[in-house]
Amino acid sequence: MVGTVIFNALSIAAIYTLVSVGLALVFGVMGIPNFAHGALYTLGAFITYALCVQAGLGYILAIIGAMGTLGLIGVILEKSLFYPLRKKMLPTLIITMAIMMAVPDLIPQVWGHMPRIIPSPFIQTISIGGLVVSLQRVVSIIIALSVMGLIYFFIMKTKTGAGIRGVAQDSEAASLMGVSIKKMRLIVLAIGTALAALAGGLVGPLFSIYAHMGDLILLKAFAAVVLGGLGSIFGCVAGCLVLGFAEAFSGAYISTLWKDVFAFVILIIILMVRPHGLFGKKETVAKLELG
Amino acid sequence: MEKNKVKKPMLSKILVYLGLLAVVCVLPLMVTRYPLHIMTMICFYIVLASSLNLIIGYTGYPSFCHAAFYGIGAYTSALIAMRLGAPIWLSLICAVAVTALIAFAVGLPFLRISGVAFAIGTLAFGIVTVYLFTNMPSVTMGAAGLRPIPVLFSTKVPYFYLMLTFAVATVLIVYKIVNTNFGRSLIAIREDEGLAKYVGVNTTMTKVKIFTIGAMFAGLAGGILAHYLSWIAPAYFTYLPSFMAIIALLLGGIGTILGPVLGSILVVGLPEILRPVMEFRHLVFGAIIIIVILFMPMGIVGKAKQLFSKRERISG
Numbered sequence: 001m002v003g004t005v006i007f008n009a010l011s012i013a014a015i016y017t018l019v020s021v022g023l024a025l026v027f028g029v030m031g032i033p034n035f036a037h038g039a040l041y042t043l044g045a046f047i048t049y050a051l052c053v054q055a056g057l058g059y060i061l062a063i064i065g066a067m068g069t070l071g072l073i074g075v076i077l078e079k080s081l082f083y084p085l086r087k088k089m090l091p092t093l094i095i096t097m098a099i100m101m102a103v104p105d106l107i108p109q110v111w112g113h114m115p116r117i118i119p120s121p122f123i124q125t126i127s128i129g130g131l132v133v134s135l136q137r138v139v140s141i142i143i144a145l146s147v148m149g150l151i152y153f154f155i156m157k158t159k160t161g162a163g164i165r166g167v168a169q170d171s172e173a174a175s176l177m178g179v180s181i182k183k184m185r186l187i188v189l190a191i192g193t194a195l196a197a198l199a200g201g202l203v204g205p206l207f208s209i210y211a212h213m214g215d216l217i218l219l220k221a222f223a224a225v226v227l228g229g230l231g232s233i234f235g236c237v238a239g240c241l242v243l244g245f246a247e248a249f250s251g252a253y254i255s256t257l258w259k260d261v262f263a264f265v266i267l268i269i270i271l272m273v274r275p276h277g278l279f280g281k282k283e284t285v286a287k288l289e290l291g
Numbered sequence: 292m293e294k295n296k297v298k299k300p301m302l303s304k305i306l307v308y309l310g311l312l313a314v315v316c317v318l319p320l321m322v323t324r325y326p327l328h329i330m331t332m333i334c335f336y337i338v339l340a341s342s343l344n345l346i347i348g349y350t351g352y353p354s355f356c357h358a359a360f361y362g363i364g365a366y367t368s369a370l371i372a373m374r375l376g377a378p379i380w381l382s383l384i385c386a387v388a389v390t391a392l393i394a395f396a397v398g399l400p401f402l403r404i405s406g407v408a409f410a411i412g413t414l415a416f417g418i419v420t421v422y423l424f425t426n427m428p429s430v431t432m433g434a435a436g437l438r439p440i441p442v443l444f445s446t447k448v449p450y451f452y453l454m455l456t457f458a459v460a461t462v463l464i465v466y467k468i469v470n471t472n473f474g475r476s477l478i479a480i481r482e483d484e485g486l487a488k489y490v491g492v493n494t495t496m497t498k499v500k501i502f503t504i505g506a507m508f509a510g511l512a513g514g515i516l517a518h519y520l521s522w523i524a525p526a527y528f529t530y531l532p533s534f535m536a537i538i539a540l541l542l543g544g545i546g547t548i549l550g551p552v553l554g555s556i557l558v559v560g561l562p563e564i565l566r567p568v569m570e571f572r573h574l575v576f577g578a579i580i581i582i583v584i585l586f587m588p589m590g591i592v593g594k595a596k597q598l599f600s601k602r603e604r605i606s607g
Contacts, residue, residue: 091589230408260422271408275408
């Protein structure tokens, strides 16, 4: 029993990590919580479905295709909306909220009102050391781990990664050092939205996909990002692990009725004790400017 | 940008507002039940957005839990009137008091945090509140909601006049608050909190005070809503109405007196006008928001002010 619950916690944390790391990266360069991220996750899941079932590509190819498509959508959003408004944080915030409201209305126009399941070749269960688990969840955990490894390497060890860190810390100073803010933002937006699509594609075979699937996970991913400490990728992963374990254990031992609320209760408690989150630095608590 | 100048409103301006108000006052005589309901809901949103303006627009703290206070007010008033059989004026007073207490208790720790962490923290508080409404069926009847809540008036028309009065009063009180020393200290906090503290503003108490005052408006609006609809459910108070109030604020013009009024008319009115495209009205609504914000990032009133001041500069 405990083994299954821990495994479930890890697989929940894996999906949350993929969603919230994109959110944290985008927050780093844009300085705003991107409310459109959940809608992009939903869109990623449905495009995976379209490529997999309607176009007849394989599951893996479909996910890669969805990541590419969403990365492109991220670039278009950045070029047309976010970049022109880059100095105006609250207006940008409202635009992301508008996207969050608009996309769930778009989905039924294309894919109908029925919830759908993405067929996956990894749907069978396997036994690891006496623990019977779904292969899809194992695959999700492995993919999340490798993606996190790649992101860590990219952000910490490459020149572009250093540029992104620079923009996140102080965009003016970074631009004086010859870093192109425009380029860094584009790269981060593309990576972040592609990761949201990946998470959507991985969730599709486990749970049904529907127009409002992105709402709750977006709010939880926000909780994880703030919980871990804004501006800290490591904190973001830690936040997702905390939420994954809280959810799996409360769902198994307390009540499934309350399992979704724990993320927010934990966030509130942590913010009371440590306003800058578990691993955040004091000065990274960013201010939302009006204009 | 001028910020702290106290301007005496011109007599002609006041006359224009009074004229508009008179038109709004006779409107209920000409419309049917449903448009009247929409007009009443616009008044509710004017109260919500204007009071939120004090917290977001003037103090610079992006609160995402305004609908939670709206809900706390509604549930308090409804429960006291239903379970204890108290007269409605008393239950409304209790609603304001309870909302103020909770806002004070929440604001005290939360307002130490700023920016995005504050936004997400308050969002989390709003979500937890709705979960409490939903998951305590013995008290709140759960997702099905509370009904029947005793009503104030037997017809809907008096509610409109009540809410209109409340909305006008809110706008006037916000105007008054902003033009006092207290209001100027709010703006000082928004512009530079460290400096505000340095020149002697008790920033913590000022922030908690304005957060509580803003919540009290929402609480009273919620209380009236409960007796107006005679049925409330947790779904009315999720993060979406909080978002709507924020969107109304930004569309109309944040940090302006008339912005929330214009924004509320748009946010409540537009989805109704879009009824013919019911299936994807949120899509169209979202697109309209994006276009308005893209061309007028500081909202309609903000843009108008900018144009006006430009013309003044050229002619002067």
